Amino acid sequence: MASDFVWFELVTPDAKAAEAFYTAVVGWKTEASSGPAGPYTIFKAGDFHVGGMLEMKDVPAGWLGYLGVDDVDAFAKKVEAAGGAIRRPPEDIPNVGRFAVVADPQGAMFVLFRGETDDAPPRPAPMSPGSxxxxxxxxxxxxxxxxxxxxxxxxxxxxxxxxxxxxxxxxxxxxxxxxxxxxxxxxxxxxxxxxxxxxxxxxxxxxxxxxxxxxxxxxxxxxxxxxxxxxxxxxxxxxxxxxxxxxx
Structure with a gap:
């Protein structure tokens, strides 16, 4: 199974300021939600949900990509066996799916993700504003x-x-x-x-x-x-x- 990125997430120390910046620059709309770590903001391009944002005070700001996999736990073990690292062990997001935060052997971080359903989330057309x-x-x-x-x-x-x-x-x-x-x-x-x-x-x-x-x-x-x-x-x-x- 070939994997693609299915979601993108901004971790930032100031969600309110970051929301004002990205809505102005990229043109996204936002929707309030919640996740395992508390309040969660969803970025929307038109009607499409394209990414999210989580406020964490004690980590540097950065974007994480979610790679879709069929079994998060098995893939986390494969990442480790191939020389990568598990930064946050597999965990469920109620009614959404299961994820793990991992890093490749040179330290670049990404997320392994399996949704509750097999349907890939619909995406805006490539190159369209906000995609x-x-x-x-x-x-x-x-x-x-x-x-x-x-x-x-x-x-x-x-x-x-x-x-x-x-x-x-x-x-x-x-x-x-x-x-x-x-x-x-x-x-x-x-x-x-x-x-x-x-x-x-x-x-x-x-x-x-x-x-x-x-x-x-x-x-x-x-x-x-x-x-x-x-x-x-x-x-x-x-x-x-x-x-x-x-x-x-």
Missing amino acids: LGWSELHAADWEKLFDFYAPLFGWVKHDTVPMGEMGVYQTFGPQAAAIGGMFSNHAPAPAPYWLYYFGVEGVDSAIERVKANGGQVLMGPVEVPGGAWVVNAQDPQGGLFALLGMRG
């Missing part, structure tokens, strides 16, 4: 991590894009289509991490919204194959994210 369109692994050594993820999640290599002195950018995903890319980032933020891309209508106006709402643009806009443009940014609490859209 979560690309998942990128900033690794210490991407080739070693590809060898970790591929057998676990059924991923194969798609395009290999040369990046000059930075080596190559390797796209990956199930056989059907690439869902993300990975490369060896020789200046990683404190450690290797996953970066998630959110669709916006126009990249230039989104850059202005990032700045106007207290965020920082770290890189870009840079054109990517297919004609879209990307920007790497940081929210006011320190969470890293990227935006994907057309110019103008």
Whole structure:
């Protein structure tokens, strides 16, 4: 079974401020909910539930991707056996599903998730405003991590894009289509991490919204194959994210 990311979650020390930032910048609407750790905010693109947010005062802000699996407990053991680590053991979210927080052998964290039903949650069209369109692994050594993820999640290599002195950018995903890319980032933020891309209508106006709402643009806009443009940014609490859209 090839796995894809099925949910994205922002852990932040200030949920109220982060909600104001992301609704202004990405255009999401929000819905109040609750989870095992208390109040939980759901991000919506139109009528689609695309991600969530959890306030935790004592951890750095950051986004986590949920990878859909058929058995969370078995996969957590596989992650450990392959050199990764279990950061939060498998646990149920009542009426939602089961999850575990894990890390790959180089320390990048992600979540294993199995929903209550077999139906994948409906998703907005790729590249549409508010969609979560690309998942990128900033690794210490991407080739070693590809060898970790591929057998676990059924991923194969798609395009290999040369990046000059930075080596190559390797796209990956199930056989059907690439869902993300990975490369060896020789200046990683404190450690290797996953970066998630959110669709916006126009990249230039989104850059202005990032700045106007207290965020920082770290890189870009840079054109990517297919004609879209990307920007790497940081929210006011320190969470890293990227935006994907057309110019103008």
